[in-house]
Amino acid sequence: MKRLLLITALAMTLVGIASAQGSADYPPTSDTGSCFARVLMPETTEVVTEQVLDAPERTEIKVIPAVYETYTKEVMVKEATTAYTVIPTEYETQTEQVLESPERMETVVIPAEYETYSEKVLIRPAYTTWKPGAGLYGRNVTAASADAGTVVSTGELLCRVEVPAQYDEVKRTRLIKPERTETKIIPAKYRTVTKQLVKTPARVVEEAVPAVYETLTLQKLVAPAQEQTMVIPASYRTVEKRVVTGGGSVEWREVLCDTNASAAKIAEVQKALTAKGYAVPADGDFGPATLKAMEAYQRANGLPVGYLTVSTVESLGVSVE
Numbered sequence: 001m002k003r004l005l006l007i008t009a010l011a012m013t014l015v016g017i018a019s020a021q022g023s024a025d026y027p028p029t030s031d032t033g034s035c036f037a038r039v040l041m042p043e044t045t046e047v048v049t050e051q052v053l054d055a056p057e058r059t060e061i062k063v064i065p066a067v068y069e070t071y072t073k074e075v076m077v078k079e080a081t082t083a084y085t086v087i088p089t090e091y092e093t094q095t096e097q098v099l100e101s102p103e104r105m106e107t108v109v110i111p112a113e114y115e116t117y118s119e120k121v122l123i124r125p126a127y128t129t130w131k132p133g134a135g136l137y138g139r140n141v142t143a144a145s146a147d148a149g150t151v152v153s154t155g156e157l158l159c160r161v162e163v164p165a166q167y168d169e170v171k172r173t174r175l176i177k178p179e180r181t182e183t184k185i186i187p188a189k190y191r192t193v194t195k196q197l198v199k200t201p202a203r204v205v206e207e208a209v210p211a212v213y214e215t216l217t218l219q220k221l222v223a224p225a226q227e228q229t230m231v232i233p234a235s236y237r238t239v240e241k242r243v244v245t246g247g248g249s250v251e252w253r254e255v256l257c258d259t260n261a262s263a264a265k266i267a268e269v270q271k272a273l274t275a276k277g278y279a280v281p282a283d284g285d286f287g288p289a290t291l292k293a294m295e296a297y298q299r300a301n302g303l304p305v306g307y308l309t310v311s312t313v314e315s316l317g318v319s320v321e
Helices: 002-023 263-275 288-300 310-315
Strands: 035-040 044-055 058-064 067-078 081-087 090-101 104-110 113-124 127-132 158-163 166-177 180-186 189-200 203-209 212-223 226-232 235-246 250-255
Touching (some): 250 310, 263 288
Antiparallel strands (some): 035 250, 044 235, 104 180
C-alpha cells in the first residue's frame, strides 16, 4: 500500500514538474505536509430547451370534394290490381234414419209338447207254492236209535212260499201342452243414412290490391369539387439539449498520500465506502479493490475520479485530520 502511494505521489511530482516547466502552473500555497494532484474535474451539465425546425413552410393543394345532398323519393314498383279468389263449395254432413221395413204382426204356430214316461205292466200275478227247504232246526235221530216215543225224521223238508207278481216296464208318451198359435208384433226396422249437403255454394270474391311503392334514396349535387391552395406554415418542435456548464478541466486538488495519511485513515475510508454500499475490506491497504470502489463512488457522486481527494474523504464523512 505504501509503495502504491509512493509511486502515485512520485508520478504526481513528475507531472507537476513537467507542467511547471511547460506552463509554470504550481499547486496553490498550502501548509507543510499537504499533497496536491492535477485531476480531471467532472463536467457539470444542465438541460436547456431549444426550438428546432421540424417541417419547413410549404404550399399544399387541397381538393375539396363535391357536396351532395341526400333525399328520398317514392317510386311505384307495382300498379294497383284486382285479385279474384275462388272460394270452393262448402259441404256439411247430415245423418237421418230411413225406414227399411215397417212394423208388422206375425202369427207363429207353437207345436204340441209331449213327454215320455215309463209304466209297469203286470205280466203274472203273485201266488203261493211249496218249495224244498233246508236247515231243519232239531235233533237228527237215526232209525236205529229211535225209541218208541221219539219222532223219526225222513230227511225231506217243504216250505210254503209266496211268489211275487211279475211286471214289465213299458215306455209311453203323453201330451203336456197341446198345439197353439201366438201372434207377436215385429217392430219397424230403420237404417242410418249419411248425406252431404251444400252448406255454402262456390263463389268468387274480388279484392282490390293497392299499388306498391318503394322509397329510394338519391343524391343530388349541391357544390362541385374544387381545389384550394393552402400555405402550411413551418412547424417547430422543442428539443432538450444537455449543455456543459463547467468542469472538464485539469485542476490542482488536495489529495491524501503517504505524507498525510496513515493506514488507520485508509481503513477509516474503507469502512466509510462499505457503509455507502461499496463493500471493500477495511485492512488499511489501498489496493485495486479499494481503488475500484472509490472510483465507483466518485462517479456516482460527481467527484473528481482517480485520486483520493480531500473532497472525496469529506463526502464520505471522514475527517481529513
